[in-house]
Amino acid sequence: xxxxxxxxxxxxxxxxxxxxxxxxxxxxxxxxxxxxxxxxxxxxxxxxxxxxxxxxxxxxxxxxxxxxxxxxxxxxxxxxxxxxxxxxxxxxxxxxxxxxxxxxxxxxxxxxxxxxxxxxxxxxxxxxxxxxxxxxxxxxxxxxxxxxxxxxxxxxxxxxxxxxxxxxxxxxxxxxxxxxxxxxxxxxxxxxxxxxxxxxxxxxxxxxxxxxxxxxxxxxxxxxxxxxxxxxxxxxxxxxxxxxxxxxxxxxxxxxxxxxxxxxxxxxxxxxxxxxxxxxxxxxxxxxxxxxxxxxxxxxxxxxxxxxxxxxxxxxxxxxxx
Amino acid sequence: xxxxxxxxxxxxxxxxxxxxxxxxxxxxxxxxxxxxxxxxxxxxxxxxxxxxxxxxxxxxxxxxxxxxxxxxxxxxxxxxxxxxxxxxxxxxxxxxxxxxxxxxxxxxxxxxxxxxxxxxxxxxxxxxxxxxxxxxxxxxxxxxxxxxxxxxxxxxxxxxxxxxxxxxxxxxxxxxxxxxxxxxxxxxxxxxxxxxxxxxxxxxxxxxxxxxxxxxxxxxxxxxxxxxxxxxxxxxxxxxxxxxxxxxxxxxxxxxxxxxxxxxxxxxxxxxxxxxxxxxxxxxxxxxxxxxxxxxxxxxxxxxxxxxxxxxxxxxxxxxx
Ligand SMILES: [Zn+2]
Numbered sequence: 341x342x343x344x345x346x347x348x349x350x351x352x353x354x355x356x357x358x359x360x361x362x363x364x365x366x367x368x369x370x371x372x373x374x375x376x377x378x379x380x381x382x383x384x385x386x387x388x389x390x391x392x393x394x395x396x397x398x399x400x401x402x403x404x405x406x407x408x409x410x411x412x413x414x415x416x417x418x419x420x421x422x423x424x425x426x427x428x429x430x431x432x433x434x435x436x437x438x439x440x441x442x443x444x445x446x447x448x449x450x451x452x453x454x455x456x457x458x459x460x461x462x463x464x465x466x467x468x469x470x471x472x473x474x475x476x477x478x479x480x481x482x483x484x485x486x487x488x489x490x491x492x493x494x495x496x497x498x499x500x501x502x503x504x505x506x507x508x509x510x511x512x513x514x515x516x517x518x519x520x521x522x523x524x525x526x527x528x529x530x531x532x533x534x535x536x537x538x539x540x541x542x543x544x545x546x547x548x549x550x551x552x553x554x555x556x557x558x559x560x561x562x563x564x565x566x567x568x569x570x571x572x573x574x575x576x577x578x579x580x581x582x583x584x585x586x587x588x589x590x591x592x593x594x595x596x597x598x599x600x601x602x603x604x605x606x607x608x609x610x611x612x613x614x615x616x617x618x619x620x621x622x623x624x625x626x627x628x629x630x631x632x633x634x635x636x637x638x639x640x641x642x643x644x645x646x647x648x649x650x651x652x653x654x655x656x657x658x659x660x661x662x
Numbered sequence: 663x664x665x666x667x668x669x670x671x672x673x674x675x676x677x678x679x680x681x682x683x684x685x686x687x688x689x690x691x692x693x694x695x696x697x698x699x700x701x702x703x704x705x706x707x708x709x710x711x712x713x714x715x716x717x718x719x720x721x722x723x724x725x726x727x728x729x730x731x732x733x734x735x736x737x738x739x740x741x742x743x744x745x746x747x748x749x750x751x752x753x754x755x756x757x758x759x760x761x762x763x764x765x766x767x768x769x770x771x772x773x774x775x776x777x778x779x780x781x782x783x784x785x786x787x788x789x790x791x792x793x794x795x796x797x798x799x800x801x802x803x804x805x806x807x808x809x810x811x812x813x814x815x816x817x818x819x820x821x822x823x824x825x826x827x828x829x830x831x832x833x834x835x836x837x838x839x840x841x842x843x844x845x846x847x848x849x850x851x852x853x854x855x856x857x858x859x860x861x862x863x864x865x866x867x868x869x870x871x872x873x874x875x876x877x878x879x880x881x882x883x884x885x886x887x888x889x890x891x892x893x894x895x896x897x898x899x900x901x902x903x904x905x906x907x908x909x910x911x912x913x914x915x916x917x918x919x920x921x922x923x924x925x926x927x928x929x930x931x932x933x934x935x936x937x938x939x940x941x942x943x944x945x946x947x948x949x950x951x952x953x954x955x956x957x958x959x960x961x962x963x964x965x966x967x968x969x970x971x972x973x974x975x976x977x978x979x980x981x982x983x
Contacts, residue, residue, distance in 0.1 A: 506905075508925035510936045513943060516953045518905040518924035522878055526910060529879030545862075545871060546905045546924070553875050567862050567871040567902075576864060577786060591867050592783050601782075603868050653879055654840065656872040657833030658782035 347410050351402050355394060358387045395612050398562065400588040400597075404570060406562040407541045408504075411616040413623070414473075415442055415457035415500045418540065421623030422630070423448055423455060429489075431482060435515065438479030440471045440507075441551075443486040448498070448630060451638070454490035456483050456551055457500030460541075474507035477520035480550050484520075484527050487535075496534040496638060498630065499551040505544035505569060521550040528553035529653065534637035534645055536630060539563045539604070540615075543593075555649050556633045557603065559595040560626075561610040565603065566593040603656060606633070727751050729919075745960050752917050752960055754897060756799065757806040757823035760856060764964055765819070770810035774841045778802050779834040781865070788865035791827050799825040804859070805835045807842040809851065813968025815975055818846035820855040824898070829859030831903050832866040836873030839907065843880035843891075852890040852971055857908040861901020874906035881910055890974040892967065895922050895945070895954065913970060914954045916945035917963070922954075 543565025
């Protein structure tokens with residue numbers, strides 16, 4: 341996780357090698373003053389089709405790897421590119437300010453909104469400060485406080501979910517992590533203002549759901565959302581964490597799977613190659629989707645919004661009834 | 663709106679089969695498709711029918727206490743509702759065993775027993791797990807839901823059974839609990855749940871995670887009507903069950919020595935290399951940290967619940983006048 345500069349996606353290797361080779365030929369041609377433009381054009385064409393082939397046929401496990409990419413845009417970067425006038429608000433008023441969860445006021449175009457999201461670090465130092473984006477109970481309690489504030493002033497809430505999972509730590513347990521997660525879920529379920537959830541990277545179990553209850557749940561193309569990490573699932577199922585790839589298959593954790601299971605309403609397309617390859621394009625896609633989904637919500641009657649939210653989650657179960 | 667008699671019209675059961683049992687008819691207000699459901703009364707099985715597992719009874723007669731290591735005569739342990747007479751250690755107890763000692767005799771009526779687990783993701787080994795658990799526990803699902811009386815006060819009751827795939831919460835458990843909460847909201851009943859669970863049921867993937875949301879939001883229906891919800895945490899209550907309905911009681915009670923928490927101690931040690939204090943995530947630890955209201959010995963629980971329920975019954979009467 342900390343080795344940012346050397347992070348390579350295995351399945352990308354042939355593409356990366358080809359791109360490197362094109363670059364070498366370009367340099368060579370420049371140096372020797374030879375015209376190799378035809379050769380380069382052909383290779384670029386090949387690279388393009390290879391990229392398309394790789395990224396249009398990603399396996400669930402490959403998507404998990406993209407979702408965890410250390411260069412994947414973080415919440416603060418999205419804030420810069422999607423919203424304006426951001427004012428960060430700090431603290432849960434109970435214990436401390438949790439840097440793993442960022443929240444505050446911002447405008448989406450001309451709509452004042454409350455935005456909340458987990459914040460991963462962009463380097464090792466920041467990751468330690470932000471606990472790798474895994475909130476403590478005070479993070480969830482800050483989220484609750486800001487949501488209640490949004491409700492009071494009639495602002496819609498937009499949450500960005502990107503968390504590996506709830507944090508396994510002594511202090512988190514002492515301060516009632518389970519209670520904080522449950523409370524956040526309950527408050528979101530009943531919050532009297534529209535909520536849009538965007539799963540941008542990792543949707544790690546309870547830590548994700550704690551800011552994941554909303555009227556519309558949107559998900560980036562290569563994000564994942566799961567009750568357990570593929571590694572955790574593999575070690576339970578097959579007593580072997582290295583079988584994460586197979587576990588990713590059976591867990592049905594991709595955006596496509598989740599739309600099918602009605603957990604997610606809409607998939608936000610990523611730039612070819614993943615969100616980390618084109619921040620602006622990614623942000624523009626998210627912004628477009630947010631606006632499209634938010635306008636109808638703020639014009640709807642609030643009671644309708646609330647009963648629809650109840651129904652939306654009420655029917656998320658598959659069981660038998662004799 | 664046409665009233666559907668599920669027994670007769672859907673399952674082809676004759677009216678005679680329902681004779682002798684009270685019928686519970688309710689309109690489910692919270693569902694988009696409104697329908698009437700008729701629920702058959704089911705006899706409370708005798709707890710003696712449930713064979714104790716081999717682990718509990720090494721030679722069929724004697725049980726070794728996990729805490730004080732003393733040998734206890736099995737009959738004495740059952741008589742003492744599975745609390746060690748020597749050291750008060752609380753053994754785990756099955757759902758029906760618990761219901762039997764808890765509710766006023768003859769007052770319990772099971773609801774929503776027809777809801778059972780599907781295998782929505784066609785998950786490896788899930789069907790076998792379900793079959794094994796059904797056989798071992800003689801239960802159809804990891805929670806028993808219904809209505810009954812405690813100390814003369816009627817209430818809605820949900821009791822989990824750790825023996826059923828570790829009490830893990832999947833769609834069926836979520837559905838049964840949500841129906842219970844909605845039923846209580848509609849009938850003005852207090853709710854008591856007993857949790858015993860390792861967390862979400864991985865075998866149902868994301869759908870099991872979503873049960874945290876459905877159960878939590880259904881509790882809001884109770885809150886809107888100022889109906890009491892008491893959550894009793896028993897050994898163990900961890901993961902997604904603790905991080906949803908179980909931690910959200912108006913009053914949260916725990917049995918002594920129960921393991922209660924979100925993340926597991928082993929994972930915490932592996933991830934953070936922290937040393938964990940003795941008694942970490944035990945009931946007493948949670949009480950000390952302000953996370954629960956009360957720790958009550960199983961033998962006192964019935965009495966305490968009755969008192970708590972009566973407090974809130976009085977208040978309701980005042981509102982009604
Ligand atoms: Zn003992």
